[in-house]
Amino acid sequence: MKSAYKKNEELIEEILGSDEDTKNFHIWWLGQSGFLIKWGEKFILLDPYLSDSLTKKYSDTDKPHERITEKVINPSRLNFINIITSSHNHTDHLDGETLNAISKADREVQLVLPQANIEFAEERLGKENKIRLIGITEENKITIDGFTITGIAAAHNEIERDQNGHPKFMGLIISFGKWNIYHSGDTLWHPQLTSELLKFSVDVAIVPINGNKAERRVAGNLNGYEAAALSRAVNAGIAIPHHFDMFKFNTASPEEFISACEGLNQNFKVLRNGQRWSFSELELD
DSSP: OBOOSSOHHHHHHHHHHSOOOTTOOEEEEEETTEEEEEETTEEEEESOOOSOHHHHHTTTSSSOOOBOBOOOOOGGGOTTOOEEEOSSSSTTTSOHHHHHHHTTSSSOEEEEEEGGGHHHHHHHHOSSSOEEEEEEOSSOEEEETTEEEEEEEOBSSSOOBOTTSOBSSEEEEEEETTEEEEEOOSOBOOTTHHHHHTTSOOSEEEEEOBOOOGGGOSOOOOBHHHHHHHHHHTTOSEEEEESOSSBTTSOOOTHHHHHHHHHHTOOBOOOOTTOEEEHHHHHHO
């Protein structure tokens, strides 16, 4: 099993001890599609999966979810988080074990997710928690504690909508200060994606690289080249890959992404689980 860059108390100390200058911000990759953003004294947690719920669920099936990188933190230690996002209702993006552990803190946790998934989330999370569900669509954006969250339809493998026309899979633009962060969730490159993202000045594109292979029998994502090319097409300041190094059957080497970024002159950073990237690093490049 691969080791984390930082984990447990060492990771918590770095998160809480990182500078709180609002002219800078920090991003930590927590594994799979999970990222923590710190801006000043504020935090937002994106698509956290910090349990072994899928490994346990599929342990006796023909599609085992064998974890290949160790967990970076017990989610109960993230008791300073009160804003979380979920891009869609797959367990590695809407994990009851992770979310309920965080919500045991003495503060209300606000979970921003597609409006189409509210009822599903209520059932998965149960009623004995302090999680307030906030639905988002393509038409509305919300602002919580200085973070403005805008939804963009995602195709995993296609754009699915509920009876009201709202997408079940979404990418999110997280805007704060002078910055816009694109977190793709799970998606392929659909016809509207580039034009929607070009409405923003994307400083950081957080994009999947595990690809779309039928033999895996799961919905797919961008591959390494596509992730780099999308980032370049929307003029992203930097591209950070995700959705790899979690499950043995559904991962990819970042080498294709790295090679494509270099060939396309796209700035990038490949993180290890538990590793930090700060905006100040980009300004120094």
